[in-house]
Amino acid sequence: MTLETKRVIIAALGGLFLLSLVFVQRMETARKAEEAGLRAPTIAVPSDSRECVDCHAEENPGIVAHWTGSTHAERGVGCYSCHEADREDADSYLHHGVQIATVVTPRDCANCHDAEADEFAQSHHAAGGNILASLDNFLAETVEGVRLEFNPHSPTPGRAFQAVNGFASANSGCQQCHGAKVALNATDGGVVTVDDLQPDEDGIPTNLDAVGRIARDENGRPLINSRTWPNTGIGRLNLDGSKGSCTACHSRHDFSPRRARQPENCGKCHLGPDHPQKEIYEESKHGIAYRDLKDDMNLDAERWVLGESYSAAPTCATCHMSGNIRNGGRITHDPGERISWTNRPAVSLAMDTDINHGIVTDTDNETRRELTHDSWSQKRDRMKEVCSNCHTDAYVNSFYKQYDDLVVLYNEKFAKPGLQIMNALLANDLRTATEFDEEIEWSWFYLWHHEGRRARHGASMMAPDYTHWHGMYEVAERFYMELIPQAREIAQHAAATGRRSAADAVNAVIDDVLARPEHIWFEEGAEGQAEAIRREMERRYGVPNR
Amino acid sequence: MNAVSRWIGERLPVSGRQFKELTNEPVPYHLKRWWFALGGTPAYLFIVQIFTGILLAFYYEAAPATAYRSVELITNEVAFGWFIRSVHKWAATLMIAAVILHQIRVFFTGAYRRPREINWFIGMCLLMCTLLTGFTGYSLVFEQLSFWGATVGANIADTTPLIGPFLKNMMLAGSSYNEATLSRFFILHAAVLPVTIVMLIAVHITVIRLQGVTEFRFKDEEGGTPKTFNFFPDHLYTELIIGLILMILLSALATIFPATMGPQANPLQTPEVIKPEWFFYVAFRWLKLFGGTFAILSMGFIIFTMFTWPFIDNWLRKHTKFQEASVWVGVVGALTVISLTVWEAVARH
Numbered sequence: 001m002t003l004e005t006k007r008v009i010i011a012a013l014g015g016l017f018l019l020s021l022v023f024v025q026r027m028e029t030a031r032k033a034e035e036a037g038l039r040a041p042t043i044a045v046p047s048d049s050r051e052c053v054d055c056h057a058e059e060n061p062g063i064v065a066h067w068t069g070s071t072h073a074e075r076g077v078g079c080y081s082c083h084e085a086d087r088e089d090a091d092s093y094l095h096h097g098v099q100i101a102t103v104v105t106p107r108d109c110a111n112c113h114d115a116e117a118d119e120f121a122q123s124h125h126a127a128g129g130n131i132l133a134s135l136d137n138f139l140a141e142t143v144e145g146v147r148l149e150f151n152p153h154s155p156t157p158g159r160a161f162q163a164v165n166g167f168a169s170a171n172s173g174c175q176q177c178h179g180a181k182v183a184l185n186a187t188d189g190g191v192v193t194v195d196d197l198q199p200d201e202d203g204i205p206t207n208l209d210a211v212g213r214i215a216r217d218e219n220g221r222p223l224i225n226s227r228t229w230p231n232t233g234i235g236r237l238n239l240d241g242s243k244g245s246c247t248a249c250h251s252r253h254d255f256s257p258r259r260a261r262q263p264e265n266c267g268k269c270h271l272g273p274d275h276p277q278k279e280i281y282e283e284s285k286h287g288i289a290y291r292d293l294k295d296d297m298n299l300d301a302e303r304w305v306l307g308e309s310y311s312a313a314p315t316c317a318t319c320h321m322s323g324n325i326r327n328g329g330r331i332t333h334d335p336g337e338r339i340s341w342t343n344r345p346a347v348s349l350a351m352d353t354d355i356n357h358g359i360v361t362d363t364d365n366e367t368r369r370e371l372t373h374d375s376w377s378q379k380r381d382r383m384k385e386v387c388s389n390c391h392t393d394a395y396v397n398s399f400y401k402q403y404d405d406l407v408v409l410y411n412e413k414f415a416k417p418g419l420q421i422m423n424a425l426l427a428n429d430l431r432t433a434t435e436f437d438e439e440i441e442w443s444w445f446y447l448w449h450h451e452g453r454r455a456r457h458g459a460s461m462m463a464p465d466y467t468h469w470h471g472m473y474e475v476a477e478r479f480y481m482e483l484i485p486q487a488r489e490i491a492q493h494a495a496a497t498g499r500r501s502a503a504d505a506v507n508a509v510i511d512d513v514l515a516r517p518e519h520i521w522f523e524e525g526a527e528g529q530a531e532a533i534r535r536e537m538e539r540r541y542g543v544p545n546r
Numbered sequence: 547m548n549a550v551s552r553w554i555g556e557r558l559p560v561s562g563r564q565f566k567e568l569t570n571e572p573v574p575y576h577l578k579r580w581w582f583a584l585g586g587t588p589a590y591l592f593i594v595q596i597f598t599g600i601l602l603a604f605y606y607e608a609a610p611a612t613a614y615r616s617v618e619l620i621t622n623e624v625a626f627g628w629f630i631r632s633v634h635k636w637a638a639t640l641m642i643a644a645v646i647l648h649q650i651r652v653f654f655t656g657a658y659r660r661p662r663e664i665n666w667f668i669g670m671c672l673l674m675c676t677l678l679t680g681f682t683g684y685s686l687v688f689e690q691l692s693f694w695g696a697t698v699g700a701n702i703a704d705t706t707p708l709i710g711p712f713l714k715n716m717m718l719a720g721s722s723y724n725e726a727t728l729s730r731f732f733i734l735h736a737a738v739l740p741v742t743i744v745m746l747i748a749v750h751i752t753v754i755r756l757q758g759v760t761e762f763r764f765k766d767e768e769g770g771t772p773k774t775f776n777f778f779p780d781h782l783y784t785e786l787i788i789g790l791i792l793m794i795l796l797s798a799l800a801t802i803f804p805a806t807m808g809p810q811a812n813p814l815q816t817p818e819v820i821k822p823e824w825f826f827y828v829a830f831r832w833l834k835l836f837g838g839t840f841a842i843l844s845m846g847f848i849i850f851t852m853f854t855w856p857f858i859d860n861w862l863r864k865h866t867k868f869q870e871a872s873v874w875v876g877v878v879g880a881l882t883v884i885s886l887t888v889w890e891a892v893a894r895h
Contacts, residue, residue, distance in 0.1 A: 006783035013790035020797035024629050027801065032625070298809075308808075311815055325818055390815075 043068055049078025051096060066254040082108055088204045090197050090211055090239045091184060093221045102224065103182060105238040107203050109246045116333045117246075122357045123334035126244040128235025129179040135435060135445075140170035143436045171227045177269035179233025179245060183225035185215040191225050194239055203240030234269070258299045263290065266316040273450045275457060276466065281316065283463040289313035305329040307389040319386050326385040340380035341407055343456035346448035347415040348407045350376040399462070406459035406467060414479050415448055417513040421487050424509040428502035430490050440490065443482040451475045480522055484510060572774035573781045574759050585648050588676070589747060590789050591641035594796065598634040599736060606686065608732035610725060613688035614810045621807060632800035638680055640796070642825045645676050653855075653876050663856035665753045668746055670853050675743050677825060682735035684823055688728065693811030694820045696731070697723055702833060706842050723813065819894065827890035828883050834890075 045053050056079075057064040067073050072081075085092035085101035092101045106126075110117035120126055131137050141147050146166030165171070171180070183191035196210035205211050215223045234248040248268075249260045259265050267278035281287040290297070293312035301309040306318055307325035320338055323329035332338075334357075341348050342359060352360040352372040360371045380400065387396040422444050425431040435441050455471025458464070487510055495503035514523055521529065555561070560568075576582050605624055607616040620627040649669060652658055658666035685696045696718070704714040719726035775781070822830055833841045851858065855872070862871045 003780060003783065006780075006787065010783060010786050010790065013787060013794065017790055017793050017797065020794055020801075024626070024797065024801060028626055028629065307818065311809065311812065 043073040044076040045073075046076050046078040046081070048080040048098070052079035055096075063253050066252070070254040070256070072255060077112070081111075084108075086204065090192070090199075090205045090214060091222050091224070093216070093219070095221070103229065103238065104247070104252075105203075105236075105240055105242045106244045106246055107238070107240050107242040113246075116331075119333035120244055120246070121242070124336045124357070125234045125248075125334075128177070128233060129181065129237045129243060130235065131174060131178040137170060137174060138435060140174045141167060144169040165227065167227055175228070175231060175233050177233055179236030179243075179248075180228040180231040181237040182231065182239050183228045184239070185223040185225050186213040187215045188213060191228075194237055194241055197239060197241075199239070199241035201241075203242065205239075257304070261297075261299050261304060261315055261317045261322070263287070263315045270316070273454075275453055276470075277316070277457055277461065280454075280458050280461045280463040280466045283465055284461050286314050286462070290315060303329065306386065311390065314386070314390075319383065324386050324389050326388060327382070336379070337374075338379055338383035338386065340376040340383065341403075341456070341460070343407070343453055343460065346419055346452070347411050348456060351379050352376050403459050406472075407456055410452055410455055410472065410475065413518050414475050415452060417516075417519075418444060418447055418479060418483055420509055420513065421483065421506070424506045425487060425490060428494075428499075428505050430494050430499075430502055430506055440483065440486040443478055443486055447475055447478040447483060451478060484514070484522075566778075569778055571755065571777045573777050574774055582651070584644065584651065584788070586785050587644040587788060587792065588641050588648060588672075590792055591637045591644060592743060592747070594637045594793075595634060595641065596740060598630050598637065599740070601630050602634060603736055606732070608686065608729045610688060610728055610811070613686065613728055614807075617687050618807060621805065628804050629800055632804040633796050635805040636796050636799040636803075638683060639824075640792070642676055642680055645673055646825075649673060650876070650880065654873065656859075656872065658856045658859075660856070660860065662753075662757060665750060665757070666856050667853060668750045668753065672743060672746050672750065674849075675739050675746065679735060679739045679743070680823060680825055682731045682739065685731045686728070686735060687807065688811045689808035690811055690815075690817050691808055691820070691822075693723065693813065694817060695822050696727065698820055698822075702842065705839050706846075707839060710842075821890070824887065824891065827887040831886040831890040831893075 053064055053067075067079070072078075080098060080100070082104045083100040083102070085099050087099055089101055091103060092099050106117045106120060145168060148166050149163040150166060152161050152164055181193050181195075183193045186192045190213075192210050192214050196207060196213075197205035198207045198210075199205050217223060232245045232247045234245060235243055236245045236248075237243060238245075247255075249265055250256070251259055251265075263278060263281055270277035271279060282291075290313035296310065296312040297315075298304065298310040303309060303323075305323045305325060306314065308329065318324075320335040321332055323331045336351065336353070336357070340351050342351050349359055349361065352368060353374050354360055354371045355373045357374075360368050362368050362371060384393075384396050384400075387399075391399075422431075422440070425440070426433065431438050431440065436445070451471060451474040454466050455468075455475055458466030458468075458471050487506060491503040491506040491510070494500075494506070513519060602620060605616055605620050605627070607613060617631070620631050622628070652666070652669065658669075681695070681699060685692045700714045700717045700723075703717060704710045706713055715721065717727075717730070718724065719730045821827070829845060832845060835841070836844060859872045862868050
């Protein structure tokens with residue numbers, strides 16, 4: 001190589017090096033400007049969403065502002081990427097020259113996040129809409145409301161209401177967590193739902209007659225029934241046949257991972273008298289540590305792995321969904337993958353699940369083995385992987401022993417006997433098949449649905465006060481002071497009105513329950529036990545000064 | 547002008563001709579081949595390290611309570627801090643790679659043979675110092691890897707017969723990691739080792755100048771090819787090109803893969819997987835394979851053999867028929883190092 005050539009190469013490389021320093025300078029200036037709030041983070045508005053952003057920045061600046069701060073914006077995923085629709089989609093319409101749909105479903109998200117969507121589709125979350133045919137829904141639509149519209153019985157000064165929506169409690173209550181069955185208004189005054197549209201595997205309606213009945217405004221935009229939209233319930237039943245709503249956890253339009261990692265996110269639904277997981281978590285040492293150490297949680301990390309990105313405290317997401325170093329950082333969108341008991345029903349069940357993720361309820365061990373695709377112990381092992389990031393195996397195993405003990409105590413002492421008594425009343429025609437029309441049905445509902453769950457959930461997440469005072473204490477009181485006396489009274493009334501055999505049958509069940517060692521104190525007294533406890537206390541702590 | 551020249555000449559009695567003679571050492575012709583001109587690469591990178599290291603030291607605080615925060619400050623808040631730290635990290639990686647590559651080249655070309663045994667010895671010292679600088683460097687960040695890396699390193703040193711506990715005590719400033727450990731690492735990283743390296747490089751280059759670079763002739767060179775060419779400007783240009791390529795590479799690596807931060811050191815939480823930086827993978831895997839005192843002694847023996855290889859090689863060539871033993875030893879050694887490094891890299895534990 002000649003000297004002249006070398007000089008040229010040096011000049012070129014020197015220029016390139018200077019250019020790289022200029023680039024570094026540009027990066028630094030941009031970073032400082034962003035930090036100082038002088039300029040928005042770098043975003044890429046894709047060309048197909050340019051018009052949406054320009055217009056909605058004027059019309060709904062909040063939407064655009066949220067999106068602007070999102071990872072989607074940084075990576076060039078725009079409005080149209082998610083709202084794009086086929087002409088054949090039931091809810092699609094032409095909007096400024098592009099075919100879009102208002103409701104974004106997991107099927108849309110699956111275009112990019114297919115693995116997450118698959119996991120979610122198999123989860124109990126996705127099946128949250130099944131409540132639409134449950135006891136809870138009966139409460140909201142019949143007991144609290146009514147399954148029809150009725151006329152107001154007197155005027156509301158200043159407002160002119162023509163009809164009372166009997167579904168209002170279900171619409172604004174149950175369905176905002178569990179998910180609504182999204183409906184479009186129909187030209188015949190009814191509604192069109194997924195049941196009518198019968199979508200194929202691509203989500204395209206196969207019942208064109210139903211599509212033809214969809215009511216549209218003057219711009220051709222389908223009218224979404226206001227009882228079912230807005231709705232971000234986790235098990236929403238969408239028009240394209242998909243179930244769920246990713247925005248239930250990943251709030252639109254910023255889809256913040258940071259928010260989804262925080263317990264407040266789950267607390268939209270997992271709280272209250274019947275399943276106060278959020279409050280239970282707050283009472284637990286986990287929640288206490290989280291409040292104290294939130295700044296150390298690295299919540300903005302792109303990859304949020306317990307033991308790698310943070311160790312300060314666990315949140316709901318940490319234990320039930322997020323990755324940890326023990327499992328190679330694998331995230332799941334099926335929170336049931338690590339839950340070994342279901343404490344939802346009156347009697348807790350081991351979470352053996354079949355190939356369709358349904359709980360195996362068969363009692364025969366051989367059949368259970370055949371049906372079980374993912375056993376409760378496999379699920380527990382997955383949770384233990386999480387626990388073991390911060391606790392020793394012995395500690396975790398002992399905790400699970402305590403938890404199992406509490407669930408089994410509740411099941412055996414109160415839940416199964418309570419169910420037995422309620423079934424005996426029903427079988428002997430001493431209560432109606434209609435729920436909530438008799439006092440004992442409310443008592444029983446409170447016992448298992450509220451207090452019993454509080455006790456079990458309290459034990460599952462180490463909240464002693466929820467386990468005891470808000471839980472087992474109230475279960476016991478409800479059982480001994482309400483359920484048993486009410487059942488006795490029903491039997492007594494039956495005997496007095498000539499239904500002796502029914503009364504005897506129910507009394508026999510109650511007698512059998514109360515004759516068990518764990519209940520015997522109730523009718524035979526427990527003075528001996530009280531005295532034994534007193535003596536033991538004196539032995540330990542001495543005679544108290546009076 | 548003459549007055550100025552005279553004034554300087556009186557105080558620096560070196561004439562232009564003498565200066566040219568001093569700097570214009572004839573360079574063996576084989577250095578026209580690029581891969582023979584890579585000896586300067588570690589030196590380049592070392593200069594980068596000194597420059598960026600000084601800038602980082604302006605902000606770094608060597609105490610367990612403040613070290614991590616100060617590195618966070620450098621990375622996230624100080625102007626160009628992320629770039630300087632990233633360049634420092636990448637230059638360290640490249641420097642270690644360059645030292646190893648340079649040593650491999652010297653080994654396989656037999657450039658350590660008589661009369662250059664001492665320079666090989668100095669080169670080995672430079673390799674050890676570079677590795678130690680790398681080790682003390684990543685300990686300074688005070689992330690989990692830093693803390694547990696230092697702890698594991700000290701525990702390994704502890705298994706050395708006789709002097710193990712003393713070594714560990716010297717490393718950690720006590721029997722376990724404590725408040726004084728980090729400042730000890732910092733002094734080693736930012737003062738003792740760099741000064742030692744500077745002195746060793748000075749001796750290394752002086753010896754090269756005194757003995758001249760080993761000359762090679764290649765088959766494709768014609769008979770008329772000159773034996774040497776001028777250092778200035780011809781070879782200087784070559785070095786400049788290599789230097790600029792390095793700077794561009796560093797700049798690119800620092801911007802595309804900037805240095806990140808792991809979780810802060812937590813003495814109460816042992817990470818499930820502890821791995822040192824890549825250049826210690828080979829030693830780490832060796833320790834896992836053989837464990838304890840044997841691993842330490844065998845590693846000590848291997849390092850001793852590396853230091854004394856010129857004499858061993860000389861003895862083999864004189865007293866045995868294995869004239870090319872060094873090539874085969876080199877091949878086996880290099881393959882072993884690569885295999886163990888890859889093994890450790892892919893292994894989860």
